[in-house]
Amino acid sequence: MSSAIRAEKVVFSYEGKPAVAGVSLDVPRGGFVSLIGPNGSGKTTLIRLLSGYFRPQEGKVEILGRDTARMSRREMARTVAVVPQETTVTFPFTVEEIVLMGRFPHLGPYGFEGENDVAAAREAMRLTDTLAFASRYVQDLSGGERQRVIIARALAQGAAIMLLDEPTAFLDIRHQVEVAALVRDLQRERGLTVVAASHDLNLAAAFADTLVLLKDGAVFAEGRPSAVLTEDVLAGAYDQEVYVGDCHGQPFVVPRFRGA
């Protein structure tokens, strides 16, 4: 029962092409797991399976001990929040309106937010340092600010589990670190369980307790960052020679350039 997420041999194919081919995963409560792996290795599909957006074609996913196949959309939304790579908003909503949207799975039949919903949104904005632009339009924010707003929305959802799909893909170094550190602080201080898919091996190594390396829809390697990020394992997973160095006990990865 101490698992936040347990996936058992989940399988998912798109029109016959397997994307996730029998992955088992156990994320402890309060853990921070990073999913890494080459393009097309199944990271995003696995996130969608864990969030309940896709139903596994075989196997099952349990969230806090409950089979997701038996949970309603609303229940799922109150338990699992998802932060995508990027969010484009069609209409001119303010930051506060976007964060309040996170309260949707908690609203009554009347459909309007009450005082405790507003309080939850304010608290989420305080934690993500987005209160200052509450009344601005999301379209006017920079990529890093916008991602913090989306994380605030996920927090306002009041879910114990946060799934992130390459949340730092479009950010510069400073904002990558800022967003990753924010998620890590929320995990440590508020007991959030985090699963983040990432292409950035160094960032994943710096912030996650456990790395899960996927290749061809299956788990290729799993463990502490220093155990997964080795030259042999990475060369096998990515078909690319890399150099793995050590920076104050933390592994870092640099590709070896041919002819360099």
Place this chain on the structure above:
Amino acid sequence: MTKHMRFALVMAALVVGLYLSAAVAVSVGTSGLGFRDAAKALLGRAVSPTAAAIISLRLSRVALAMVVGASLGAAGVALQALLRNPLADPYILGVSGGGALGAAIYLTLTSSGMAAFAAFERWGFSGLTLAAFAGSLLASAVVLFAGRKGGHILPGTLLLVGVMVNAISGAAIMALTYLTDVAQSHNIVVWLMGNLGTLSLTRGALAAAAVVAVFFICGLWTVGGRLNLMSLGDEAAAHLGVNVGRTRLVSFVLSALVTGLSVALAGPIGFVGLVVPHITRVFVGADHRLLFPAAAVFGATFLVLADAAARAAFLVFSNPAAPEARPGMELPVGILTAAIGGPFFIWLLRTRRARYFE
């Protein structure tokens, strides 16, 4: 809370605006009737019998403008949200094309010796209205079935199929207009402009249409919160607990019905459904739970005023010696909606920052 306060203020202002514009509209006409008498009578106060008779005559038309304007305003909001496209309007999914084709077929039949059609009416609606409504529903059904893949409504496919259905209907209408006699082809052209003048329904039928329109608009209102989340993308909405497919289906069906109703009653009056949502958004913001009621009331006001302007323009340009009652000789309101709304919208774009056109 401030947001709801502002919304309450805007709604109150809109309702007052609707009342004032109705009074203006009722007082426009050749037979003299003051704005004050009109405003008093609309509040149920006693006025002279002559004034009461004139008001009663003109009120049906004002009420029709309200029903059609409210329907188009709300349907425009729904379609822009459904297609996630600020350039969408209620007619883009084939409803107007189908309705126009139904009307054109009906008008052609009445001209080709089948006089039985001309007299046809049912439930207080004219044959023309019923034919247009049937055409709208048929076109919407075609768009819905052709715009689905694997049981899902795909907004992009839906949009393209809708545009195609409008184009196909347009070709058929051109053929009918070309082949039929001159008098009928003129009737088809005038109907296509959108017209509130030819009241072709009984008061009971108008009241029934109003109740049905309000019912559909309220139905759209109930999915407002879900449409908000869907403007973050399908996946984000689903992750927040929204049944995206069902929300899309409900908003498509309700907006097709309410648009079909307005096309059947007044022809495809242009521009209202495109511009009313944008103007309303400037004042109440993007939240669809507030946008639906506000756009409905503002749409009603907009069309009431446009029709009053159309009638006033006709009074100015027509021979003052000629009596008011010359049926069929009124400026179609469809000419005025874009003529008034276009410049106003451009002015609005330049005074306020229009976020969604960047």
